[in-house]
Amino acid sequence: MATKVKASSMNAHNLRVLADHCQVSEVLELISPRWKMQVLFCISQEVYQFSQLKKVFPTISDQVLARRLGEIVTEGLAIKYNVPDTVPCQVKYEVTEKGAALLEIVQALHQWGKKGWE
């Protein structure tokens, strides 16, 4: 953790220091969309087909699932192949190093949530 910023010394410098440390917004917005981390986790477990994901999450809508998969790919959390010689066409997603690192942190969040904290 960073050095403390005293409330009594809220000058321009400290405002900047604080603002810098608060720049976690992008990452939070990255992981916040509904189903996204769950879908990424499924991909890491080799459950990546559209129809299979719909079985795991029966209440997700087609549109949102497609959007989430698109985001996951464009953000480099997973890559997408077309599986050749499959009919009807099939796709395959594979988690990248970046995506795997993110999943580990998400796993830590999960553990934090399960802990009692009396």
Added chain:
Amino acid sequence: MATKVKASSMNAHNLRVLADHCQVSEVLELISPRWKMQVLFCISQEVYQFSQLKKVFPTISDQVLARRLGEIVTEGLAIKYNVPDTVPCQVKYEVTEKGAALLEIVQALHQWGKKGWE
């Protein structure tokens, strides 16, 4: 990480295993609300006064800031005192052990976001 669940064996058991591992939703919803983790971080840096927080985040609305502070307290991430003998009334927030543990994970997210990932 958990044992892999093969796509080829998507039976009821594996569906449950997957669903269990995907139960990170509550935690994600806990940390997702706008400004929340940023406010919690500020509290950990001893910047906890309503008016000071508004200086750090000039675009936050009064209502949302009050809501976030309320959530942070009811979820046990921080506790709230009334500072006695202050006029006009002042409050003080202090991060709990639970809140501090959460902030460490959020910090890891921040680091993940800053990393290059070519």
Added chain:
DNA sequence: TCAATAACTCACCCCAAAGTGAGTCGCATA
């Protein structure tokens, strides 16, 4: 011939989260 499957896309609607602006309450300083 018809239905089904895989993996989507599109147009539309709804609601909850967030923003806006004003009000409150007790005190204190000009």
Added chain:
DNA sequence: TATGCGACTCACTTTGGGGTGAGTTATTGA
């Protein structure tokens, strides 16, 4: 007397994320 501050609360409006249902393309099995 009245204006301001600190820490909110309330009523109202807006926005955009996510849900709904239908359509698409190519192919294959009944």
